[in-house]
Amino acid sequence: MSLPRWLQKASSLNLDFWLLLPILALAFWMGGEVISDRVLSRPHGIVTELEANQRTQIELSFTVQVIQVLIDKNRGATQVKIKTNDSELKKLEFEFPTTEFEQVEKAIALELGLSREDVKRLARYQIED
Incomplete structure (x- = not known):
């Protein structure tokens, strides 16, 4: 049994690849969004804080x-x-x-x-x- 002519042309264009491509792009986009959300919302360990109200003393030695x-x-x-x-x-x-x-x-x-x-x-x- 032979396939209709239009279906033969579609299979020769690799239509299954072109239909799969948007699905893959959507999966990468959503996966990237989830990963970037987790990375950006993760608390960063800030060890020192800016203390602008304290005076800083500097020791200089010169003649x-x-x-x-x-x-x-x-x-x-x-x-x-x-x-x-x-x-x-x-x-x-x-x-x-x-x-x-x-x-x-x-x-x-x-x-x-x-x-x-x-x-x-x-x-x-x-x-x-």
Whole structure:
């Protein structure tokens, strides 16, 4: 028994393959969705949390060469520039809201971790009225 002509043409076009292809695509799509859903909804083990409200202290070690102090009496502030001999940290700048020598020296000593005698020895003052 021979098949009808249109069925012979369909079998020669591999129609069974072309009908199976959308079913396979649908299976891959649904399987991929299930897998990505599981991966993305899985809890991740975050060990450290961001703590933005805590101050961070950094310890730096350098040798101070010169401390240039510019006291601006009009503004009531003092600008301090510190030159170091460190290869990575060449210069530090501070501004203090005072114009009194003792208070400026005390603030510099506190910021740099030096004694007041070392600050007096290294400091070069300039006063602007």
